[in-house]
Amino acid sequence: MAYVTIRDVAKHAGISVSTVSRALNGNGRISKETKATVERAVAELNYIPDSRAQAMRSSKTRTVGLLVPDIRNGYFAELAYSIQDALFDAGYCTFIGTSSESASRQDAFIMSILAQHIDGAIIVPQGESSDALKLLVERELPVVFVDRRVDGLDDVPLVDSDPLPGMRAALEDLRAHGFTKIGYVSGPVHTSPTLRERESVFRALACEMVGEEHVFVESTSFDQASCGSVLKRMSDAGVRALIFGYSQDMLRAMSLMGSMGLRMGEDFSMVSFDDLELFRLASPQVSVISQQVRQIGCRGARLFLDMVGEPERGMRAQSRSQRVETIYVPRGSVGDAR
């Protein structure tokens, strides 16, 4: 039998379903002998009380849906790991899905978790709002956004990072190394309010430090070619110091520079968002603006657990949204300006 049901247990034990149910739930008066018979049948059949049936009674399945864009991206892998770890410690099982930066995949995952009666969801939302996202929020299930907000869904609690402190420190380091022209590669900004915020923080700080005419900003799409042409245009404009707002672009740039014989820290001084393992293993190591991803994950999980513990959740809590400060970690990929 694929699934053992309470009916199978009753049949095996030779007693009624309602008696088995009372024995399992500890409701009503049951003789010791009957209880022992039921327990033996449960053990012999490996019966697992059906969480769907339990969910109908208690609305708890102790499972959480977690959606991230792409687990092949080390930042999101680390984020998912830390969320899952914190939830596991609290007795929750995490079901991870990925959107592959596609709104339709995000929506398919959300509809699946809604249909499975999961206790709630932690979501790195994909792009703009969607029908499925709105539905998830309207259902008044506990939902937390991490890493990215969604315009129009501003009252969903959010844990993300504040780009300002790390960005300022990175700019100061580049200045201290003698760079007067500074470029910023902002990534596929059309997909993400987070990337747009980073770009505007960069603009404001850099214009103040080196003057608007020495500030160069370019966005990319999700491919190596657009990254390559940005590098070329920056180089043509005499820019030798670059900050990458999107770590996947930095990886693409490293790979392109390798094949072009250009060296980090010499031909280009470079700083990237996100403290990926790759950046620590590179030679020279990459200076980064770290989002402190484990902290984001832990706080996201804790915020979720708070909400699950609160049956009323009166406050749909913008006030409870949290920002983790970015920090700058200087390493060998920033050298002296020539």
Add this chain to the structure above:
Amino acid sequence: MAYVTIRDVAKHAGISVSTVSRALNGNGRISKETKATVERAVAELNYIPDSRAQAMRSSKTRTVGLLVPDIRNGYFAELAYSIQDALFDAGYCTFIGTSSESASRQDAFIMSILAQHIDGAIIVPQGESSDALKLLVERELPVVFVDRRVDGLDDVPLVDSDPLPGMRAALEDLRAHGFTKIGYVSGPVHTSPTLRERESVFRALACEMVGEEHVFVESTSFDQASCGSVLKRMSDAGVRALIFGYSQDMLRAMSLMGSMGLRMGEDFSMVSFDDLELFRLASPQVSVISQQVRQIGCRGARLFLDMVGEPERGMRAQSRSQRVETIYVPRGSVGDAR
């Protein structure tokens, strides 16, 4: 309301639950007007037919549980991505869990998916057999193992890679570069029959090629320190060519060598299992024995989909297990012996 039920739809439409049920399932005779009323109520309430109720009828939720050891490991991230991608194309939603190389976490995930009535599971099993794994298999749900087998559960269909072709080509390359002593870092072999198989394939081939007295094999545990002492002992024994059976050890070795001022391809010639993105971005790039992870993922997903399509599944199909050939990809991390 947290979940809209068929009762809410009936109430909203002002008709009985059984009529709504018949309208939704297309059973029995329903007037056009009634059908339209029900459809309007469904749309207005955003009612999603309950997959748990559907599952009770059809045993299908179109969700698959996928367990991998650690998504922070690029190999498993890529494996999970390719499985999920193939299943998504077939209309299945994947719930990913991770075991963190811990048998108790694996078992917790398996119990969760059993309780949720998922259609089946694709598992990278953790270590030896466990009660939960046995239970999963006994339930006769479609289950496929990928990447690792489990002693004692030999009739679960398995997709993994054959280490021999890639290992032979790697050894031939090291020989061609003039190395006569060859070391093998086999990883935490106690955790995995796969790692044990690689080690014995290495031993057999290397002993044949360079003679037993020139073959050095060491295992590690899950930490940097054990990897460091292995490097030191290999170096003391005059070994300058190393093959890593476990890519995480290779990453640790790269990081250790960086801080010790040793260069890949010069001080040590190195080959690692698994074609990680990191290895392509390193300088020099790392020569690898690729498991062709996407092929493993695709075949695992296809094997699963075959099983789901077969209600009888008469053959519990050792015969349907598949091995993907490893291939050797030579790059700059192997230099000439001095």
